[in-house]
Amino acid sequence: LQIGEMAIRMMKKVSPLPVIAIFNSHYHGDHFLGNQAFVEAYGNQVPIYAHPYSLEQIKGIEGNTWRNLMERWTNQATAGTKVMPPTHTVKHGDVFNFGDVQIKVHHYGVAHTPGDICLEVVQDKVTYVGDIAMDGRIANIDDGSYVGTFKTYEELSKAAGEQLWIPGHGTPKKTLLKEYGEFMAGIYETCVKAVKEGLDPSTAKAMVLKDPRVKKYAKATKGFENNIGKYTSLAYLEAEKEAF
Ligand SMILES: [Zn+2]
Numbered sequence: 001l002q003i004g005e006m007a008i009r010m011m012k013k014v015s016p017l018p019v020i021a022i023f024n025s026h027y028h029g030d031h032f033l034g035n036q037a038f039v040e041a042y043g044n045q046v047p048i049y050a051h052p053y054s055l056e057q058i059k060g061i062e063g064n065t066w067r068n069l070m071e072r073w074t075n076q077a078t079a080g081t082k083v084m085p086p087t088h089t090v091k092h093g094d095v096f097n098f099g100d101v102q103i104k105v106h107h108y109g110v111a112h113t114p115g116d117i118c119l120e121v122v123q124d125k126v127t128y129v130g131d132i133a134m135d136g137r138i139a140n141i142d143d144g145s146y147v148g149t150f151k152t153y154e155e156l157s158k159a160a161g162e163q164l165w166i167p168g169h170g171t172p173k174k175t176l177l178k179e180y181g182e183f184m185a186g187i188y189e190t191c192v193k194a195v196k197e198g199l200d201p202s203t204a205k206a207m208v209l210k211d212p213r214v215k216k217y218a219k220a221t222k223g224f225e226n227n228i229g230k231y232t233s234l235a236y237l238e239a240e241k242e243a244f
Pocket of ligand 1: 026028112131140
């Protein structure tokens, strides 16, 4: 709620126009708990769009789980936030025309989560990618997929062409997918190699830490030390699954 209110204050500095649609890129709390602020400011007629999977998750247990987690993580700074689930679903290929702005919805299967949507603002050559790529941070991939992320990057780049990619966290960059993709490949491809050679997960982790692609981004990546072990084991599990 509070972050949504802040976003609205910032948007008002840029444009006096009202918000006429809301898109939730996926079901993680930092990407939908602001819905309430927009509904309170612009009315509950404003449609909130999401992928069907994300809508289900937010309406289900995940909605309240994220609300409670966020309250704990922020020391109750987000107290009073209500879960306002999306009201409409979107699918890959949907196109929205808002005045002279066209927005295209992209979804290529599981990436950061099973229900990510990327939003291409056609006229501006700008695409919002949610958390499928991050800048200076390592993205949660608990119910995501490395292989799915690489596939999404490839398909999305092919469909949209050169774009200014806007991540949910970090700085927009034209090189975002290339850079984060390189970092992810350093983790995943190393695990594939380890699995092929019959090496155990801890050996795989040591190999990942030595990979030049991973090393290149490690220093500038917030939370690297704490998270790399977990994300390496997820990569290892996925590599094992793919090997069958
Ligand atoms: Zn996320």
